[in-house]
Amino acid sequence: MKIIDVTTTVVNAEMRNWVFVKIATDQGLYGWGEATLEWKTRAVVGAIDDLKPILLGCDPRDIRQNVRALVKHGFWKVGAIGMTAISGLEHAMWDIFGKSVGLPVWRLLGGKVRDRVRIYTHLGLGDMRAVYGALEADRLADSAASLVALGYTAFKVVLSPYTHHTVTGEGLRLVETTMAALRRTVGDDVEIMLDFHGRPASAKAALQYVRAVEPFRPMFVEEPIQPGDVQSLAEIKRAAVCPIATGERLIGHDEFEPVIAARAVDIVQPDLNHCGGLLEAQAIAAAASVANIGVAPHNPNGPIAAAAALHFAVATPNHVIQEVMDKSVPWYDEVLVQTPVRREGAWWLLPDAPGMGIEVDEAAAARHPFEQEVFASLEAVMDDGTIVDW
Structure with a gap:
């Protein structure tokens, strides 16, 4: 079994945008994961696009090895954005693994x-x-x-x-x-x-x-x-x-x-x-x-x-x-x-x-595209104008 494609779907959920990740294989099986990170939606989607070439041709059931490749692929540590992208991809690989053997992930x-x-x-x-x-x-x-x-x-x-x-x-x-x-x-x-x-x-x-x-x-x-x-x-x-x-x-x-x-x-x-x-x-x-x-x-x-x-x-x-x-x-x-x-x-x-x-209605998801989240943290200001933690 080989990974042939990785795609993302962004679904607006008001306070945040959900980032759904879909991995497709050459055997018709596919898996869903989620890589939602508030106020970093476009960055996470871009990170998944950057990581996609590493997974193409890999067996999605080799989850640990694939994650190691994703984490260790570059000179720079991946950080919160990269690890969120990797988390969503890992979820999708577990979904495929479970489907391939007919068992729930747990x-x-x-x-x-x-x-x-x-x-x-x-x-x-x-x-x-x-x-x-x-x-x-x-x-x-x-x-x-x-x-x-x-x-x-x-x-x-x-x-x-x-x-x-x-x-x-x-x-x-x-x-x-x-x-x-x-x-x-x-x-x-x-x-x-x-x-x-x-x-x-x-x-x-x-x-x-x-x-x-x-x-x-x-x-x-x-x-x-x-x-x-x-x-x-x-x-x-x-x-x-x-x-x-x-x-x-x-x-x-x-x-x-x-x-x-x-x-x-x-x-x-x-x-x-x-x-x-x-x-x-x-x-x-x-x-x-x-x-x-x-x-x-x-x-x-x-x-x-x-x-x-x-x-x-x-x-x-x-x-x-x-x-x-x-x-x-x-x-x-x-x-x-x-x-x-x-x-x-x-x-x-x-x-x-x-x-x-999980099974996603992709047509329904497309009806709720990305919207800019509210930057509620900008309200975290003291009486004298000092910006504090939200």
Whole structure:
């Protein structure tokens, strides 16, 4: 079996553009992957075009060897854009491999270690304003109640205001009041995850926010500080009572290893669209397992990313919970002919279709072409004009 073509389809999903990758073979089999990276859509598509000649003529089932060729092909490291492109290509190769042997991908990853997969969604589902907008306790509480009514028992919200190196009394009160309103609305049995989005510019600022929310038992606090500062992250983790998580912006096992070695978090969050694919995510999860660290993959992306996350979760022992962004736009299901993702309340059920189990309606996808994403991060400005982290 040989790869004869690699193509991409960009599908606008309002806050982001999904990048679907299709690999075709000389035996009629083809595979789908996803390489979505916000605000870098055209760069990722270009990277896939650049990488395509390396794969032409290769057997798509030689996944590890093909990925090594893609990663090591040039003098320069591939970075987030290149690794996102490679992740999408790797997903598509797994899809072909599964189809070629008539088995779902999770079987090829080692088989199931659970009977269903626990999930959580974003407050407001796909509404960016509900996730990143102003912190209004009553509005957010209403959104939380709506999610619980839909059967979800866990959700995530961005709760920290834009912050520089120190916090303000107003900011702390806002975080505490909002978290209290959410907990009061949903009760003690619904899990709330808090994404600080790397907004605090110092460990002390992050810890003050953590202290404000800890009485309300968050399941975990995500990205309390910008990625790369392992020492500060470890300081936050040691001082915190609630679990600390990070990893959505770390690329490959190499970038996760210092965090894992320092025991700087309780949960790692590789994004299967960016970290290098399923094989690389398995390596990250295995290293985390040795350090007694759980895995909760990041995934605010499209339907093929959801399928990849489902197969990974089924086969990963230290998987904790899976982020989902289902139905994030009205045409979420329109672009699909088939999906392996079946939700039953707060759970995803195990898929049984060969490969990833995804089939894309390419004509429907073409009706939602690329649109420029909103640069919401430009709103991250302090009163004096200082640009801070979004």
